[in-house]
Amino acid sequence: MDTTTHQILHILERxxxxxxxxxxxxxxxxxxxxRRIIRECEEKRIIRKYKTVVDWERAGEEGVLAFIDxxxxxxxxxxxxxxxxxxxxxxxxxAVYLVSGGYDLQVVVRGPNLQEVxxxxxxxxxxxxxxxxxxxHFLLRRYKEDGEILVEQEEDRRxxxxx
Amino acid sequence: MGRKSRISEVVNNIPPSGIRRFFDIxxxxxxxxxxxxxxxxxxxxxxxxxxxxxxIERGYTQYTSNWGLLELRQEVARLLDRRYGVExxxxxxxxITVGVSEGLDLALRAILNPGDEVLIxxxxxxxxxxxxxxxxGVPVPIGSTAxxxxxxxxxxxxxxxxxxxxxxxxxxxxxxxxxxxxxxDLQRVAELAERHDLIVLSDEIYSELxxxxxxxxxxxxxxxxxxxxxxxGFSKAFAMTGWRIAYAAGPSDLIGAMTKIHQYTxxxxxxxxxxxxLEACRSGEGxxxxxxxxxxxxxxxxxxxxxxxxxxxxxxEGAFYAFPSIRNTGLTCEEFAxxxxxxxxxxxxxxxxxGEGGEGHVRCSYASSLNDLREALTRMERFVGRRLKNSPAxxxxxxx
Numbered sequence: 001m002d003t004t005t006h007q008i009l010h011i012l013e014r015x016x017x018x019x020x021x022x023x024x025x026x027x028x029x030x031x032x033x034x035r036r037i038i039r040e041c042e043e044k045r046i047i048r049k050y051k052t053v054v055d056w057e058r059a060g061e062e063g064v065l066a067f068i069d070x071x072x073x074x075x076x077x078x079x080x081x082x083x084x085x086x087x088x089x090x091x092x093x094x095a096v097y098l099v100s101g102g103y104d105l106q107v108v109v110r111g112p113n114l115q116e117v118x119x120x121x122x123x124x125x126x127x128x129x130x131x132x133x134x135x136x137h138f139l140l141r142r143y144k145e146d147g148e149i150l151v152e153q154e155e156d157r158r159x160x161x162x163x
Numbered sequence: 164m165g166r167k168s169r170i171s172e173v174v175n176n177i178p179p180s181g182i183r184r185f186f187d188i189x190x191x192x193x194x195x196x197x198x199x200x201x202x203x204x205x206x207x208x209x210x211x212x213x214x215x216x217x218x219i220e221r222g223y224t225q226y227t228s229n230w231g232l233l234e235l236r237q238e239v240a241r242l243l244d245r246r247y248g249v250e251x252x253x254x255x256x257x258x259i260t261v262g263v264s265e266g267l268d269l270a271l272r273a274i275l276n277p278g279d280e281v282l283i284x285x286x287x288x289x290x291x292x293x294x295x296x297x298x299x300g301v302p303v304p305i306g307s308t309a310x311x312x313x314x315x316x317x318x319x320x321x322x323x324x325x326x327x328x329x330x331x332x333x334x335x336x337x338x339x340x341x342x343x344x345x346x347x348d349l350q351r352v353a354e355l356a357e358r359h360d361l362i363v364l365s366d367e368i369y370s371e372l373x374x375x376x377x378x379x380x381x382x383x384x385x386x387x388x389x390x391x392x393x394x395x396g397f398s399k400a401f402a403m404t405g406w407r408i409a410y411a412a413g414p415s416d417l418i419g420a421m422t423k424i425h426q427y428t429x430x431x432x433x434x435x436x437x438x439x440x441l442e443a444c445r446s447g448e449g450x451x452x453x454x455x456x457x458x459x460x461x462x463x464x465x466x467x468x469x470x471x472x473x474x475x476x477x478x479x480e481g482a483f484y485a486f487p488s489i490r491n492t493g494l495t496c497e498e499f500a501x502x503x504x505x506x507x508x509x510x511x512x513x514x515x516x517x518g519e520g521g522e523g524h525v526r527c528s529y530a531s532s533l534n535d536l537r538e539a540l541t542r543m544e545r546f547v548g549r550r551l552k553n554s555p556a557x558x559x560x561x562x563x
Contacts (some may be wrong), residue, residue, distance in 0.1 A: 011460065015533070022533070025467040026460035061227055154206055161186040161199035163289040163338075 004029055007038050009046070012038070016050045053146065065094075065110050065139040066117045069103040070125060080104055085139040086128050092120060102137070114138060177293050181516035185500065186221075189510045196539045197510040198218040198527040201338065203402040203483070207439070208450035211401060214442035215435050223434050227424040231259020231410070238444035239410050245396075247380035248369070249388065255415040258422050259432045263368050263394045264290060264423070265410040267332075270364055270392050271298035273420035274329055281364075282323055284315045284330040285499035285518030286486075288338050288366070292518075301327070306520040309488060312477060313342035317351040330362040331355075333381065336369035339517045339526035340486040341479020353384045362417070363391045368409070373453060374459045376480065382412070389414050392421075397445045399448050399482075400451050401443045408436040449493070458483050458530065465529045465536050472544040473551055483530040486514065490523045492550040500525055507542035 007027050011018050020038070024031040041047040056063060072083050080098055087107055088096040095108040098125035107125065118136065126134050142150050168175055182199075189195055206212075230236060236253035243249050251257050260266040267290070271281070277299040283291050285304045295302040301321050307313045320331065333352065335344045344352075356363050365381040373558050382391040396409025411421060443451075462479065469476040469487045476487035489499045496513040514521025529536060 007456070007460075010456075019531070022537075023463040028463055134348050156204060158197075158200045158202055158204070159186065160189040160195065160197040161182055161512060162201040163180075163182050163516070 002020065004033075008034060008037055009041065012047070053148075055150075061114055063110060064114055064117055065108065066121075067116065067137045067139065068107040068109060068121055068125065069135040069137075070105040070107055071134075072104045073130045073132055074104075075130060083128055083130055087125060090120075092117075103133075126140075173296055173299075177296060180289060181497075182289060182512060185504075185510070185512065188501070188504060192504070192508060195504070195510055196531070196535050196542070198529070198531065198536075198539055199510040200528050200530060201511045202404040202530065203399060203454065204530045204532065205399065205402040205454050205519055207403050207406070209458045210450070211403070211439050211442045211447055215406075215439035218438035219435055219473070223438055225434060227259075227420055227434050229431055229439060230254075230257070230263055231432055232434070232441070234490050235259055235437050235441050235444070236410075238441055239398075239412070242444050243380075243393075243412060245438060247378065247383055249380050249382045249393070249412070251412045252415075256418055257380050258411045258418050259437060260396075260425065261409070261429055262398065262407045263396050263409045263411075264294075264525075265407075265429060266392075266394045266396075266409055267291070267364065267366065268294050268298070269421040269424050270394075270411065270417070271295055271300060271330075274362055275300040276329075276464060278327060279329040280325060280327045282320055282328060282361075284320070284331075284333060286313070286337075286339055286514060286521040287332075287334055287403070287517055289516060291332055291334075291388075304518055304520070306518075307340075307342075308479065308520070309486075309524070313337060313340035313486070314348055315352060316321070317348075317355055320352070322354055324359050327363060328359060330364055332364040332366070334366040334368075336373055336378070336481020337478075338369065338482055339484050339512070339514065339521065339524075341477075341482045343373055343376070343480040344379070345374055346378070346384075349379055349381055349384055353381070353387050356390055357386065361390065363387065364394070365391055366394045366433055367397050368394065368396055370395060372455060372458060372483060373481045374455075374462065378481075380476060392417055397440050397443050400455075401447050402454060403436075403439065403443065406433075406436040406439055408432055408440045409422045433553045461529045461531070461533060461536055464533065465527070465540070468536075468540040469527070469543075473547050474543070483528055485527045486521075487527065487530060488523055489525055489549075492547060494550065495524055496525050503543065503546050507546045509539050509542050509546075511515060516518060 004027055008023055011023055020031050020034045024034045072080055073078055084096050084105060087093055092111055093107055094110050097106045099106050106118055111116055121134055121136050186234045239257055240251045240253045243251055271294055275298045280303050281295045282303050282305055284307055292302040305319050305323055307316055347498040363381055370378040382388045382393045392413035394411050397403040427461055466476050466478050466485050469485060474487040476485050479485055492499060496515055500511050500513040511525040511527050514524035
């Protein structure tokens, strides 16, 4: 990938609403070229989509998030893919990863409360064929997400005018 | 009257800092976007902070060698070689100082006899003139202009040389103009230094913030290492201003003389800052490059914005300052800065704070978030729009 494209992607990753005219100035190419590069990245699905990062807690919405370690006995031909597919189709499942280490699938589930998530795990995940075990970790506090530190604001402590 | 001043004449005669006065006004106002800050808006990268914390936990709280930790001098020598292709011996040719400010003070005191002259291209950093005076020297300001990109005029330097000229003090990339010098420009300064047997004090604190080309260290020019004291440090490249940690590198007789003063006045730079600097040398380059990339993006966006609102500005090639002309507003730079602050709450620094040659310009630091820079441009556009409408030049062109 050329450096201009790389740079544009980084700018959009920091702030998806950065205007093409600003991006053009920032990377030193004209605006049409910026629009062309963005369109091309969208077409190639390098840019998957534009989303908003919402702090639901601050918005007053209740809800819980859980990380579930799932151990699976793999099957010939399909490995873990079929089990993963049974899991990721549920809308309450936000993410499914195949990972190395002590368990196989890491599943992120969002639900309205502890009971609902626990029931989902017990009834839907644990009962899938070849799921050997599940361990549920409820999220207690977010410190950093998507590269952004959430718990503290690093304020600008500089003096207002310095040489 | 009648009572003899308790303050020395040298100190008494130095005018109060123009920046200080401005700072006092700004600090009494709210909702100010300050483009007057001469330091990075990033906090020191965590790996560097963490290394310093760890060193304190392990009890590194003592004096170090006057020269600074040997380990750090070795890393500095490696860094200078790696990034600028200049080779220094860690023993005898590198001194760890408390900021480049201390290094410059030491150098001026080490080389000047009373009345010796130092050529100082302006606009320049605010401390060059006072430090020369404190050291008993005579600062000789050499003007440069926007028309020649604020590069040093070698002809003007040459014309100012007298039998008392000892040194020339250059700073590229430059605070406040953001100008850099190409190898060919530096070559001409080198020839002049050779011709007149001058010492070159080269403050290269902004060297890593060079955008369109690669920084050329003055000491890397053929034959120049023996007459150059190279000053650099960690403040700007690694966002470490508050650590007060820097270094000077040069021929052993000059560095030795500086160390003689340093050992009696400073003893040594703080060990925790030296430990932090060590980590910066070893593993800070990735963090640094990410910051430089962001400065570069803001630079292009902000300078384009300045030109669009009617403040003509060269694209600065280094540091994190834009130095636009404000002449078409019909205001002096002091008036511009003060009125902009009171009417639109944007702080910039009047160009004259950096020498008389800075009249007609203001210094805007773009070491601020993109959002703040955008908002500052919006406010400045309103301000400039009002001035352009009222200025005699604009009216004349409309009626004529």
